Amino acid sequence: MKKYVFIVSACVTLLAGCACPPKDPEALRVYQETNDPLEPFNRGMFAFNMAVDNVVLEPVAKGYRAVTPEIARTGIKNFFKNLKQPVYFANAVFQLEGKQALSIAGRFFTNTLFGFFGFADTASEIDIPVYEPDFGQTLYVWGIKNGGPYLVLPVLGPSNPRDAIGWGADSLMAPLDWALKGEPVLLYSKFAVESFSKREGALEFLDSLEKGSTDFYATMRSMYRQNRKNKLENSNVIIGYDQVVKKKDYEFDFSMDEEFEEE
Amino acid sequence: MKKILSLICGVFLSVSVQAAEPSIMFINDLTDDIITNVLKSDDTQEEKFIRFKTAFENALDMKRIGRFVLGVYWKKATPEEQQAFLNAFIDFTTKTWADRFDLYTGQQIVFSGSRNAEGKSELYVDSTIENNPPVAVIWRLKQTKSGDFKIIDIIVEGVSMAMSYRNEYSAFLQKNGGKLPVLTQELEQKSADFKFSKK
Numbered sequence: 001m002k003k004y005v006f007i008v009s010a011c012v013t014l015l016a017g018c019a020c021p022p023k024d025p026e027a028l029r030v031y032q033e034t035n036d037p038l039e040p041f042n043r044g045m046f047a048f049n050m051a052v053d054n055v056v057l058e059p060v061a062k063g064y065r066a067v068t069p070e071i072a073r074t075g076i077k078n079f080f081k082n083l084k085q086p087v088y089f090a091n092a093v094f095q096l097e098g099k100q101a102l103s104i105a106g107r108f109f110t111n112t113l114f115g116f117f118g119f120a121d122t123a124s125e126i127d128i129p130v131y132e133p134d135f136g137q138t139l140y141v142w143g144i145k146n147g148g149p150y151l152v153l154p155v156l157g158p159s160n161p162r163d164a165i166g167w168g169a170d171s172l173m174a175p176l177d178w179a180l181k182g183e184p185v186l187l188y189s190k191f192a193v194e195s196f197s198k199r200e201g202a203l204e205f206l207d208s209l210e211k212g213s214t215d216f217y218a219t220m221r222s223m224y225r226q227n228r229k230n231k232l233e234n235s236n237v238i239i240g241y242d243q244v245v246k247k248k249d250y251e252f253d254f255s256m257d258e259e260f261e262e263e
Numbered sequence: 264m265k266k267i268l269s270l271i272c273g274v275f276l277s278v279s280v281q282a283a284e285p286s287i288m289f290i291n292d293l294t295d296d297i298i299t300n301v302l303k304s305d306d307t308q309e310e311k312f313i314r315f316k317t318a319f320e321n322a323l324d325m326k327r328i329g330r331f332v333l334g335v336y337w338k339k340a341t342p343e344e345q346q347a348f349l350n351a352f353i354d355f356t357t358k359t360w361a362d363r364f365d366l367y368t369g370q371q372i373v374f375s376g377s378r379n380a381e382g383k384s385e386l387y388v389d390s391t392i393e394n395n396p397p398v399a400v401i402w403r404l405k406q407t408k409s410g411d412f413k414i415i416d417i418i419v420e421g422v423s424m425a426m427s428y429r430n431e432y433s434a435f436l437q438k439n440g441g442k443l444p445v446l447t448q449e450l451e452q453k454s455a456d457f458k459f460s461k462k
Contacts, residue, residue: 030437121395204363204460208359211457211460212355212362213431214446214449214450214453215434215438217434218433218434219427219430222426222431223422226421226427230421
């Protein structure tokens with residue numbers, strides 16, 4: 001229940017806290033490009049998340065790495081990925097993506113039956129493609145193309161109102177979470193182990209991003225939004241092993257020739 | 264077994280495409296060079312870094328990228344300020360990228376084709392890094408009048424490097440009164456303090 005309270009409170013903040021667009025043309029361009037009218041709130045939340053990360057997530061993730069062999073960590077990562085497949089399946093059905101739904105179902109049954117309940121990724125060994133449609137994406141397919149302004153959620157991180165609602169819907173659909181409903185200790189343990197497992201996999205990446213950035217908040221915002229846009233617009237592209245990437249409507253097809261004289 | 268087969272097919276595919284496409288050949292030679300002489304090399308981090316930086320500067324059109332990354336702030340700056348920024352930008356970027364060499368564990372890169380961007384002397388080379396899950400990488404190239412290629416952007420899973428730096432630096436410059444020398448100084452400082460991560 002608690003997790004939905006903050007989504008609601010975030011929406012209230014959204015309505016209440018919208019800053020006016022700036023008048024200076026350059027500031028206005030940046031304002032529109034970043035779509036972040038809640039920047040002061042978001043920066044505060046980002047700082048809070050970074051503090052939580054520094055104190056809890058990162059040290060635990062490092063400890064977790066120190067005490068477990070890589071093969072066990074990969075197994076645990078696979079196990080949690082497998083648990084998400086029913087949610088992806090539901091979203092593929094909502095989006096009327098039959099081929100994706102079949103792949104996801106095939107992946108789930110292969111890994112559950114022949115991968116020791118999902119600890120081994122047997123599906124990838126036999127080249128079953130990976131699709132990960134979420135409910136935010138479903139809302140996009142259903143017509144909510146504009147997800148709203150950038151929004152940093154507590155602990156969960158970068159999002160926007162549409163994808164925050166999507167995240168809530170996806171959590172409601174997760175079968176194991178339903179099964180553990182009467183067992184809060186198990187439910188929170190599952191959430192904790194999943195978070196540490198995820199954080200462990202991103203240790204070097206996030207570390208080097210932060211090290212290389214003059215404004216980590218802006219870097220994360222930019223990368224999150226580009227990656228998310230790509231995922232939404234190219235939901236039919238197989239993340240597979242033998243694919244020919246065909247993408248349309250490049251976000252990055254911006255001009256790099258701003259008044260540049262050829263020398 | 265099947266994985267090995269698909270890998271072999273992938274290699275053949277990339278070889279046959281290469282023969283026809285000079286742009287793919289250009290990226291293939293570059294990635295081959297970096298994989299062999301930097302990522303797989305047992306030399307010291309400093310030696311690898313110098314080799315990487317040379318390859319980086321030869322392959323990328325850093326002036327064009329730097330100009331794009333700064334946007335209006337480029338136009339407002341003097342040529343000296345622009346050059347100082349470019350030097351600091353190249354130095355710091357290559358260092359932060361070189362810091363990630365250890366993450367390489369033998370992944371192969373497979374090319375799936377190249378396309379022309381409409382109405383421009385630009386093209387895209389599509390590639391995938393074989394990983395689990397695979398990573399889609401698109402190389403954005405500009406062809407010079409003499410026919411050479413220069414990289415003007417690298418797009419990883421939809422994230423454009425040039426766009427990311429542009430958004431980051433414009434946030435930094437906005438906070439610092441739009442003064443380019445402040446950014447240059449920050450990059451120089453970070454570059455001077457930079458220590459390569461231990462494995």
